[in-house]
Amino acid sequence: MTTYGFVDRFNHWLAALFFVAIACAGWALYFDSFDRATAGTVRDLHKAFGTLIGVFAIWRVGARMERGFPPSVEGASTALAGLARTIHYTLLAGILIMPASGLAKSLFAGRPVDLFGLVTLGSPDSKNEAFAELASTVHFTAGIVVSLAVALHILAALKHHFLDRDQTLVRMLRG
Ligand code: HEM
């Protein structure tokens, strides 16, 4: 594998788009940016899309683990290649850990998760305060780590494109 194929690019951009939107909604809820009614709707959408992207992430991360990563593009600086790969692994872990801890946080708090009015996961009886607390700490801490990783990742992509002027971003867009 020398570049990203269609499936790689589709997986990358779909997960990226939803992940950024879901994380922004999470932080907006955390900083109390909405009135009560809007917060309720945003929280329900955050949970439903977060669960959906979690299911997609199992396929997306599995496909990457099986196919491996293509080597850096020709001419890209190798000095930061190790850091870039560590961030890629952090992001892959993030799209699994965030949905899993979010689901656990809600279900162990005894708050069922409604998936777009179609299916409801859990019940008010599934309450376990210690597990809910642990899942909440994981969701919050991983949320900080992965949000910082996303910010670094985007800055790196822009650096490759505009300063180094190499093909790193182009091959994730056009293969
Ligand atoms: C890609 C997946 C997800 C990302 C990136 C994400 C990110 C975040 C972030 C950054 C916060 C704010 C920090 C915090 O309070 O912990 C948050 C809050 C929260 N998340 Fe998630 N989350 C995801 C999936 C989920 C899922 C699947 C659920 C539940 C089914 C969930 C439930 C919650 C809840 C209940 C809150 C607290 C909201 C509030 O303050 O009212 N999250 N999330």
Ligand code: HEM
């Ligand atoms: C505007 C936002 C983003 C841009 C411009 C961007 C750009 C890129 C580029 C250019 C690469 C190729 C790097 C290389 O070949 O060395 C890449 C790879 C990668 N990106 Fe992003 N990215 C963005 C958002 C995200 C987000 C939000 C996530 C995860 C939550 C993510 C996860 C990954 C992963 C895991 C890889 C490694 C290859 C793969 O498995 O797809 N990216 N990204």
